[in-house]
Amino acid sequence: NIFGKPNAGKSTLLNALLGEKLAITSPKVQTTRHRILGILNRAEVQIIFSDTPGIIKPEYKLHEKMMQVVKFALEDADVALFLMDATDSPEKNRELFSSLKVKSSKILVINKTDLVSREKLQEINRLFQEQKLEPIIEVSALKNENIEALIEKIITLLPQCPPYYPEDMLTEKPVRFFVGELIREKIFNLYHKEIPYHTTVLVTQFEEKNTLTKIAADIIVQRETQKGIILGEKGKAIKELGSLARLDIENFIGRKVFLELHVKVRDRWRDKDIFLKEYGYN
Numbered sequence: 001n002i003f004g005k006p007n008a009g010k011s012t013l014l015n016a017l018l019g020e021k022l023a024i025t026s027p028k029v030q031t032t033r034h035r036i037l038g039i040l041n042r043a044e045v046q047i048i049f050s051d052t053p054g055i056i057k058p059e060y061k062l063h064e065k066m067m068q069v070v071k072f073a074l075e076d077a078d079v080a081l082f083l084m085d086a087t088d089s090p091e092k093n094r095e096l097f098s099s100l101k102v103k104s105s106k107i108l109v110i111n112k113t114d115l116v117s118r119e120k121l122q123e124i125n126r127l128f129q130e131q132k133l134e135p136i137i138e139v140s141a142l143k144n145e146n147i148e149a150l151i152e153k154i155i156t157l158l159p160q161c162p163p164y165y166p167e168d169m170l171t172e173k174p175v176r177f178f179v180g181e182l183i184r185e186k187i188f189n190l191y192h193k194e195i196p197y198h199t200t201v202l203v204t205q206f207e208e209k210n211t212l213t214k215i216a217a218d219i220i221v222q223r224e225t226q227k228g229i230i231l232g233e234k235g236k237a238i239k240e241l242g243s244l245a246r247l248d249i250e251n252f253i254g255r256k257v258f259l260e261l262h263v264k265v266r267d268r269w270r271d272k273d274i275f276l277k278e279y280g281y282n
């Protein structure tokens, strides 16, 4: 299981480990809201990776749900990967990691090595080695550097047991979940300020027709003004959102897609259990 502060690169790392784009990523914090499993199958080995939301202090109910996801993941991991951004403060990360209660084996993974000097990496290494905490592996998730070494290290720490999942399985969530996530990713990349944080996506239709897949999704916002921003002038913004999302979804499912998007206002959905449940935040 992969843990760390927001923006450490957890989702990027999951994708690098799997060699597939499963988890959405963005330069903004708190892009990931769910736990996402990715299953790596090799001869004699199955590793079930899980990406989790970045660890934060909850400010609203959606945050609380996100931190429950982290807590649950901390409890059931065989190996915990503590991921830190090499450009971030090593002291703060050390503090965070030592506050997490895990009984499993741990690996400290230093990410974004492409952004820092050798000296900086040595400094981080020294700080963590003093405590003899755990093995340290340096990677660049984005550039796919040293990922194989990390996988090999993980394998040495895994228990011997029969595979949990069939060997052709990549993940456990349904395709429609990932479709919703890809749309959400585009919202994180296209809109600013509070918009991505006040928005969620619900896929309402997923139908395989002869030559294409018909998909409809609701984009849920908290206020009428936000609906206007999502739509943009003369619907320009949502049109761009739709075409970027459609391309990614087509890539993901390997079929042509007809995508229909509707924007709906649900007053303070992030604070209401009934909406959180409807939108898949259990």
Ligand code: GDP
Binding pocket: 004, 005, 006, 007, 008, 009, 010, 011, 012, 013, 024, 025, 026, 027, 028, 029, 030, 031, 032, 054, 111, 112, 113, 114, 115, 139, 140, 141, 142, 143
């Ligand atoms: P998460 O919040 O921990 O899941 O972080 P993301 O995986 O969404 O990544 C946050 C940002 O960091 C994105 O813009 C990524 O492209 C970027 N990023 C992730 N890994 C690396 C890396 O190894 N090098 C660089 N330069 N950027 C990275």
Ligand code: MG
Binding pocket: 010, 011, 012, 024, 025, 031, 032, 052, 053, 054
């Ligand atoms: Mg993430």
